[in-house]
Amino acid sequence: LTPSPASSITAWAVRAETAKKYHLSKLSDLQPVAHQLTIGGPPEFPVRALGLPGLKRVYGLEFKAVKSLDMGGPLTRLALNSGKIDVATVVSTQGNLAKEDWVVLEDDKHEQPSQNVVPLVRKASLTPKISEVLNEVSGKLNNAALIELNQQVDLQHKDPAAVAEQWVKTHLNGN
Template sequence: MKHYIRGTVVGLVAALSLTACGGGDGGDDNPLAGGGGDSSAITVGSANFPESALLGEIYAQALEGKGLEVERKFNIGAREVYYDQVVKGGIDVMPEYNGALLTTSVDPESKAATTEEINKELTAKLPEGAAILDSSTAEDKDSVTVTKETAQEHDLKTIADLEPVAGQMTIGGPSEFKTRQQGLVGLEGQYGLKFEKFQPLDAGAQATLVELLLDDEIQAADLFTTDPMIAEHGLVVLEDPKHVFSAQNVTPLVYEQGVNEQARTALNAVSAKLTTQHLLDMMKRIVVDKDDQEKVAEEWLKQNALA
């Protein structure tokens, strides 16, 4: 992204951080600040990217459909920001991705790769007061993605194929990608990749990453695998034979005292129905068709007999 990112893209990222994931009307409200809400309400949070906000909205509407009072605190930030809020009870329900949760916040040394292995470790290692509910089959992983032209030029099929050329490439992604095991740390440790440059962006700036990838301002990008723009632009997600990016099932992370049995049942019912294809379809509506996340969430719940 070189010089371009320092000007217009930084401004765009700043704007996205205010608007992505239901993040408000352009004001400067802190989503973690107390809003004078009812203490009996279940607080549902989201990270600062559109899919997380959509999942938060699905959870919130599912709970409201059971007559439970909900307070929304969306667009909070990265896991490094919101995880402690769940552990301390500032957030009661958070849409999570089980593999990333484990290796980012619970046990960075974990080698668990499958859904079963990951959830077993999370159940054993989460701090007292925090818990995971049922995982869905829906997954959204980080990836190393390149354009079709770059893949053809360097004969790239897997992440391992990048080793001879990574030193000539700029890779872009969310700022936290630089320090995560499921990020540059794992890519170097498992594949020996040392990129010429890392260009950090806000987690909500996936569209900007795609644009820069297509313009060859960056040559590789950490894109979420349910991003509809991957198929839209014929991008190539490189295979990950060494499993740097483990299973990433959508899973509710909860503060146990903040969710009663009725709430748990409602959230587990969402997980029982949610698939990766559902995520792809809903994210296309939000990212490409510009539908409101509230409408998309409501329609998905009705279609799956959850509303």
């Protein structure tokens, strides 16, 4: 089966005012100011290789403080919007990023590996028709589509199954 070009990765966001104040658009821009900032992330963030240790290794980032929150969820949103943290660990395709006054910082040194969407099927269940349909879905699912689907679920509170069904009806060629 073919992996999709769609990729949902760990990302970091700052409030727009913070981005403007410190001229931030990419992670490497944090290097001279990180020691003044508090970063928030999930409980495993301080020890996960691709979390804080990765940011230190790849970008040389040393933050003033680290707060244990969730992964871009309600605790993170509240902490970032209220100023309790300055940098938030988020998911690049989460639907609510569009409604927040945040800047998602570019991972300009590619610290985070791509995490492409990949179909998985029990081998005994895989038929040529199922392979054909899943490969068609994979070929058409991109980051913009993932974000749009997540926005419908996260912001418009639509049923995930209904959102997925509508996307398939709209984007597949009658399979």
